[in-house]
Amino acid sequence: xxxxxxxxxxxxxxxxxxxxxxxxxxxxxxxxxxxxxxxxxxxxxxxxxxxxxxxxxxxxxxxxxxxxxxxxxxxxxxxxxxxxxxxxxxxxxxxxxxxxxxxxxxxxxxxxxxxxxxxxxxxxxxxxxxxxxxxxxxxxxxxxxxxxxxxxxxxxxxxxxxxxxxxxxxxxxxxxxxxxxxxxxxxxxxxxxxxxxxxxxxxxxxxxxxxxxxxxxxxxxxxxxxxxxxxxxxxxxxxxxxxxxxxxxxxxxxxxxxxxxxxxxxxxxxxxxxxxxxxxxxxxxxxxxxxxxxxxxxxxxxxxxxxxxxxxxxx
Amino acid sequence: xxxxxxxxxxxxxxxxxxxxxxxxxxxxxxxxxxxxxxxxxxxxxxxxxxxxxxxxxxxxxxxxxxxxxxxxxxxxxxxxxxxxxxxxxxxxxxxxxxxxxxxxxxxxxxxxxxxxxxxxxxxxxxxxxxxxxxxxxxxxxxxxxxxxxxxxxxxxxxxxxxxxxxxxxxxxxxx
Numbered sequence: 418x419x420x421x422x423x424x425x426x427x428x429x430x431x432x433x434x435x436x437x438x439x440x441x442x443x444x445x446x447x448x449x450x451x452x453x454x455x456x457x458x459x460x461x462x463x464x465x466x467x468x469x470x471x472x473x474x475x476x477x478x479x480x481x482x483x484x485x486x487x488x489x490x491x492x493x494x495x496x497x498x499x500x501x502x503x504x505x506x507x508x509x510x511x512x513x514x515x516x517x518x519x520x521x522x523x524x525x526x527x528x529x530x531x532x533x534x535x536x537x538x539x540x541x542x543x544x545x546x547x548x549x550x551x552x553x554x555x556x557x558x559x560x561x562x563x564x565x566x567x568x569x570x571x572x573x574x575x576x577x578x579x580x581x582x583x584x585x586x587x588x589x590x591x592x593x594x595x596x597x598x599x600x601x602x603x604x605x606x607x608x609x610x611x612x613x614x615x616x617x618x619x620x621x622x623x624x625x626x627x628x629x630x631x632x633x634x635x636x637x638x639x640x641x642x643x644x645x646x647x648x649x650x651x652x653x654x655x656x657x658x659x660x661x662x663x664x665x666x667x668x669x670x671x672x673x674x675x676x677x678x679x680x681x682x683x684x685x686x687x688x689x690x691x692x693x694x695x696x697x698x699x700x701x702x703x704x705x706x707x708x709x710x711x712x713x714x715x716x717x718x719x720x721x722x723x724x725x726x727x728x729x730x731x732x
Numbered sequence: 733x734x735x736x737x738x739x740x741x742x743x744x745x746x747x748x749x750x751x752x753x754x755x756x757x758x759x760x761x762x763x764x765x766x767x768x769x770x771x772x773x774x775x776x777x778x779x780x781x782x783x784x785x786x787x788x789x790x791x792x793x794x795x796x797x798x799x800x801x802x803x804x805x806x807x808x809x810x811x812x813x814x815x816x817x818x819x820x821x822x823x824x825x826x827x828x829x830x831x832x833x834x835x836x837x838x839x840x841x842x843x844x845x846x847x848x849x850x851x852x853x854x855x856x857x858x859x860x861x862x863x864x865x866x867x868x869x870x871x872x873x874x875x876x877x878x879x880x881x882x883x884x885x886x887x888x889x890x891x892x893x894x895x896x897x898x899x900x901x902x903x904x905x906x907x
Contacts, residue, residue: 626839714883
């Protein structure tokens with residue numbers, strides 16, 4: 418009996434004081450904040466977070482990651498005062514921490530800092546100050562160039578700044594079907610860029626809508642370009658080299674899903690970076706003077722696209 | 733005081749290995765991915781070397797996000813895939829995925845087979861009889877590709893680990 422008690426005590430103590438247990442507890446707060454953020458339960462998240470706030474001189478990255486999730490959740494719910502408060506905490510706390518360690522040396526730090534910057538940019542824009550948002554994100558993009566959060570900042574920067582800007586140059590490392598147009602050759606056309614991926618179900622759903630648009634507006638000057646990039650996969654999720662994926666795209670894939678004659682397909686990762694595209698489909702609509710009029714991550718219906726395209730064709 | 737005989741008996745009969753399940757959650761990138769939270773656990777039952785233990789990977793997805801099934805109907809999507817690198821002295825007996833569900837995309841005839849909300853993948857791992865369990869780490873990789881009803885996110889690959897800690901007592905001095 419006594420031995421059993423000793424063993425039981427050992428187990429309990431091991432579980433209580435294991436460093437990994439403590440990691441698990443920190444992770445759980447991040448996870449809990451994430452769940453509440455997606456559910457937009459902002460008040461509940463704030464109560465839980467504030468209930469666990471410790472008056473430490475310098476909060477750790479795990480804590481800041483949890484804070485950043487609350488900021489994100491508040492931005493989802495458009496509670497911009499709450500979003501700004503917690504995004505500022507995550508951002509400023511993250512800036513202090515990177516003075517003592519590289520950004521990517523801690524798995525929670527990129528989350529905290531990246532989300533802090535993202536939400537602050539969104540908040541400034543939501544407050545009606547797009548110039549401040551673009552300036553802030555532009556500066557952050559430069560500050561964090563070459564780090565894991567660069568793409569994240571780039572996307573947010575482009576989301577706010579691409580509309581109204583000149584179309585970035587179109588890069589063509591390779592292509593499917595007909596040779597893609599140059600940026601210059603698109604002048605005087607209304608161009609709809611459809612960023613897609615071969616493994617993306619939502620993209621396949623968008624294609625019939627694009628075909629209908631081509632049939633309706635192709636002879637009025639609508640040009641549809643479908644940039645894609647290589648992802649390192651072929652069918653059934655098998656990993657592939659770039660060469661194997663290109664062979665797959667030109668063979669098995671296009672046999673099953675032929676590239677339509679009305680769409681050219683440049684292949685280049687640069688286009689995704691230059692347009693700030695990280696999700697597919699993303700639709701970018703450009704007017705006859707080469708200015709981006711709509712930047713839309715996600716699908717759009719036929720009617721939604723018609724409402725955007727017709728005014729541009731009439732210009 | 734515990735007698736020497738009692739200590740010997742204790743070692744012989746209580747050569748119990750306690751696999752302490754410790755959750756580790758991955759805070760995946762919030763931007764490129766819709767934050768699939770991954771938690772690894774080890775079955776907490778008392779086990780002996782030579783037995784089969786069950787490792788679990790719990791995947792929590794945000795609301796309205798799904799990932800493709802491990803056996804999708806559409807061969808052109810990227811299946812959810814858990815792969816393991818079993819350490820020497822262990823053998824993967826089975827990786828068991830849950831049932832997937834139908835997800836109907838608007839304007840698309842065939843429903844996709846997907847996982848939604850929270851799901852758990854189980855791994856049956858056979859431990860060799862003479863395997864020293866203390867500090868055993870089982871590594872794996874989890875590949876998934878997530879979408880909602882309007883947008884898809886780039887495929888993600890996350891390294892995961894199960895940490896198995898033994899509180900096996902080999903020293904009489906501990907008792």
